[in-house]
Amino acid sequence: MRYVEQEKVIKRMNGRLVVNTIFKGLFMAATLLALLALVVLLYRIITQGASHLSLDFLMNFASRFPEKAGIKAALIGSLWLMAVVAPTSIILGVGSAIYLEEYAKQNKLTTFIRLNISNLAGVPSVVFGLLGLTIFVRAFSLGNSILAAGFTMSLLILPVIIVASQEAIRSVPKELRDASLGMGATKWQTVVNIILPAAIPGILTGSILALSRAIGETAPLIVIGIPVIIQFLPRGVFDTFTALPIQIFDWASRPQQEFQVVAAAGIIILMIFLLIMNSIAVIIRNKFQKRY
Amino acid sequence: MRTSVQEMIAQSKGKKNKKFIEKIIPWILLLIASVSVLTTIGIVLTLIIETITFFRRVSVFDFVFGTTWLPFSNKEELYGILPLIVGTLKVTLIAVIVAVPIGISAAIYLSEYASETVRRIVKPVLEVLAGIPTIVYGFFALTFVTPLLQTFFPEIKIFNAISPGIVVGIMIIPMIASLSEDAMSAVPRSIRDGALAMGSTKFEVAWKIIVPAALSGIIASVVLAVSRAIGETMIVSLAGGSTPKFDGDFAGSIQTMTAYIVQVSKGDAGYGTTIYYSIYAVGFTLFLFTMLMNILAQYVSKRFREEY
Numbered sequence: 001m002r003y004v005e006q007e008k009v010i011k012r013m014n015g016r017l018v019v020n021t022i023f024k025g026l027f028m029a030a031t032l033l034a035l036l037a038l039v040v041l042l043y044r045i046i047t048q049g050a051s052h053l054s055l056d057f058l059m060n061f062a063s064r065f066p067e068k069a070g071i072k073a074a075l076i077g078s079l080w081l082m083a084v085v086a087p088t089s090i091i092l093g094v095g096s097a098i099y100l101e102e103y104a105k106q107n108k109l110t111t112f113i114r115l116n117i118s119n120l121a122g123v124p125s126v127v128f129g130l131l132g133l134t135i136f137v138r139a140f141s142l143g144n145s146i147l148a149a150g151f152t153m154s155l156l157i158l159p160v161i162i163v164a165s166q167e168a169i170r171s172v173p174k175e176l177r178d179a180s181l182g183m184g185a186t187k188w189q190t191v192v193n194i195i196l197p198a199a200i201p202g203i204l205t206g207s208i209l210a211l212s213r214a215i216g217e218t219a220p221l222i223v224i225g226i227p228v229i230i231q232f233l234p235r236g237v238f239d240t241f242t243a244l245p246i247q248i249f250d251w252a253s254r255p256q257q258e259f260q261v262v263a264a265a266g267i268i269i270l271m272i273f274l275l276i277m278n279s280i281a282v283i284i285r286n287k288f289q290k291r292y
Numbered sequence: 293m294r295t296s297v298q299e300m301i302a303q304s305k306g307k308k309n310k311k312f313i314e315k316i317i318p319w320i321l322l323l324i325a326s327v328s329v330l331t332t333i334g335i336v337l338t339l340i341i342e343t344i345t346f347f348r349r350v351s352v353f354d355f356v357f358g359t360t361w362l363p364f365s366n367k368e369e370l371y372g373i374l375p376l377i378v379g380t381l382k383v384t385l386i387a388v389i390v391a392v393p394i395g396i397s398a399a400i401y402l403s404e405y406a407s408e409t410v411r412r413i414v415k416p417v418l419e420v421l422a423g424i425p426t427i428v429y430g431f432f433a434l435t436f437v438t439p440l441l442q443t444f445f446p447e448i449k450i451f452n453a454i455s456p457g458i459v460v461g462i463m464i465i466p467m468i469a470s471l472s473e474d475a476m477s478a479v480p481r482s483i484r485d486g487a488l489a490m491g492s493t494k495f496e497v498a499w500k501i502i503v504p505a506a507l508s509g510i511i512a513s514v515v516l517a518v519s520r521a522i523g524e525t526m527i528v529s530l531a532g533g534s535t536p537k538f539d540g541d542f543a544g545s546i547q548t549m550t551a552y553i554v555q556v557s558k559g560d561a562g563y564g565t566t567i568y569y570s571i572y573a574v575g576f577t578l579f580l581f582t583m584l585m586n587i588l589a590q591y592v593s594k595r596f597r598e599e600y
Contacts, residue, residue: 037462
């Protein structure tokens with residue numbers, strides 16, 4: 001008696017294998033399509049904007065004339081913005097992470113803070129702009145200054161930094177902690193001398209990636225009323241300013257074709273900025289990450 | 293002996309200081325951690341208070357059920373939010389049609405078919421796609437995707453729902469792919485090996501075993517991506533237009549909730565005007581939409597999770 005009809009099996013199996021091959025091809029094609037989108041996007045922007053890139057473009061202020069339009073105020077403005085966002089968001093983020101990982105008791109308050117952080121990460125950036133407009137621009141009367149924009153951006157990327165720092169702190173092995181406490185160190189001494197040094201590569205990597213998000217974020221800046229055309233450089237954090245993404249938005253939304261080229265050139269500068277920041281993050285991750 | 297006593301005193305003095313620090317540090321850190329909670333409270337309060345001011349001037353019923361959004365009219369200003377919601381949903385629908393098949397396919401490919409080397413190259417590259425600022429995507433939609441679509445479908449206008457929809461879709465592909473891939477990779481190897489040993493092809497394993505097992509994670513990733521698409525601002529501001537319309541037309545200019553907020557903010561609407569308060573009412577609606585999506589995603593991934 002034959003349990004298996006070989007011919008039938010082979011016939012069916014062939015069909016199933018064909019289906020498998022077809023779908024493998026489809027799945028691969030979908031992945032390639034996503035990668036292709038990235039390539040097309042980068043290629044388009046580089047070919048569009050490269051002709052406008054020059055030292056003048058970096059050194060000129062914004063202008064009504066596309067050929068004279070430069071990015072100086074926006075570039076310096078973005079650097080100023082980072083000077084406010086980086087310390088504010090890292091102090092708040094790392095502090096929150098230390099609290100949640102090292103000090104927080106397992107109670108309702110802690111659960112609430114955790115839940116709140118994950119929900120905050122899902123709030124659209126434009127809504128953070130409305131928060132910044134009401135609280136920082138109006139209630140604190142900071143106006144459309146670097147400080148108001150910086151605080152708004154800090155709150156926007158805070159959840160990302162907290163989560164990254166939490167992961168970095170959690171990955172420090174328990175033995176290090178126990179050894180330090182066993183030697184008579186207090187909890188805070190352990191945190192400062194043992195845990196933070198071990199967690200710093202992870203914290204920095206996460207923070208730089210979060211900052212690179214802040215540098216490209218446009219919507220909150222528009223909502224809090226950051227101006228576009230600025231013919232001077234800010235002297236302090238209370239001065240008004242303009243930033244790269246806002247400048248690009250302005251150029252991109254102008255009807256003249258010539259400004260499209262200027263916008264593309266601005267995007268190249270922004271992407272170079274991001275590339276540098278991401279490279280630093282990768283280098284830190286690869287170089288300093290210790291495996292326990 | 294004397295010195296050692298002095299040392300002990302000095303030490304105990306130091307300890308007191310230390311004890312004080314040890315006691316105060318947790319409170320300082322708690323204070324810092326509460327900033328994130330205060331942010332949420334700030335957002336909710338800001339939106340509610342300014343929205344209430346708005347509703348003193350415009351009736352809630354007209355806002356929720358009105359089908360005309362005409363805030364800049366000289367004669368009669370009309371604030372019916374439905375056209376803005378329809379605009380948002382048009383873009384989201386197209387984004388989902390683009391991103392869900394591609395994102396899930398890429399996730400299946402990376403998790404079930406691709407070799408370790410391919411995965412290690414492709415995943416970071418997809419993350420680059422996720423890290424590109426939305427203003428860049430918006431520029432891409434306006435200057436590349438729209439003209440490209442127009443060469444094939446001349447009836448498509450400069451501002452439309454299709455082009456920003458496609459580009460928002462491209463933007464959320466990495467999110468769906470990466471989160472779905474995580475969910476699929478979490479399915480234990482033994483289940484996969486068992487199915488393969490029974491004679492299944494890789495496709496059958498992926499489609500009949502892995503996808504159903506990881507379904508909660510996949511659905512959660514799609515819901516989160518939808519939430520991102522709803523809140524996306526710059527792509528729709530640049531390529532979507534500023535014509536709030538209550539219809540099913542995808543080829544013409546639209547306006548989304550986010551784009552309206554940007555339009556008003558750009559125009560420097562005077563503080564205290566109805567238009568000024570309207571951006572908070574729209575922002576509040578937007579906030580409710582995304583919050584609902586986020587809670588739904590959390591619920592799905594918790595409630596339907598398969599535990600191994």
